[in-house]
């Protein structure tokens with residue numbers, strides 16, 4: 511007896527996370543996308559893995575510059591292209607899909623979802639390349655998340671986009687920022703989204719960072735769990751909010767770099783020391 515896929519923890523997590531992100535105002539219309547690497551054995555409790563509903567080519571992507579073969583056979587649950595985060599919870603089968611990367615990484619096999627002819631997010635190349643990059647650094651990485659958080663975006667328009675300066679300002683805005691993302695935040699200039707080019711650039715940053723800002727577009731996060739990944743973006747967004755609430759006001763107090771270093775020592779972790787001014 512197969513278990514009910516609508517009750518699968520990974521489907522529930524996708525529903526809850528997209529609903530939270532929508533309610534926070536981060537994912538208007540079809541903005542944002544999530545991909546989540548699943549455990550084959552666990553998925554097998556809910557779906558017959560020999561039953562492929564549809565084979566979907568890796569659309570809009572030049573075969574020579576997007577090689578998904580390192581992910582061959584891996585199964586992901588992914589938000590659908592053109593679908594709204596607002597609607598995932600009430601209709602996961604239309605708005606989400608469970609896909610397996612096909613032979614040679616040339617296509618994907620739909621195992622569940624995308625009811626009515628959907629397909630994975632237009633940012634699928636950036637997601638898959640980010641998974642490949644993160645798995646090399648952290649074999650336990652499972653989640654890649656893209657979103658348009660309001661204050662993070664606002665900050666892109668008024669703050670220097672230099673990685674060190676951008677990270678430093680975020681670290682200064684909340685005491686725990688440096689502990690949550692000690693490696694800092696990668697920043698890409700404005701680039702055309704949905705392309706392999708932005709996927710390659712994002713994945714390159716993902717070798718160093720779990721967070722990558724797409725200037726004047728949004729942010730990418732990666733992590734072992736949905737909570738870790740959401741928490742990373744949430745913490746950046748909180749810091750950006752405090753920055754946007756205070757940037758135009760005279761600054762009377764600040765968290766000093768020497769104090770940030772004390773935090774790093776207290777938590778026994780290492781950080782991008784070259785992002786501090788000591």
Ligand code: 2HA
Pocket residue numbers: 540541542543592631632633656703704
């Ligand atoms: O999926 O956010 O970057 C819609 C987007 C594209």
Ligand code: ZN
Pocket residue numbers: 541542656657658703727728
């Ligand atoms: Zn986007």
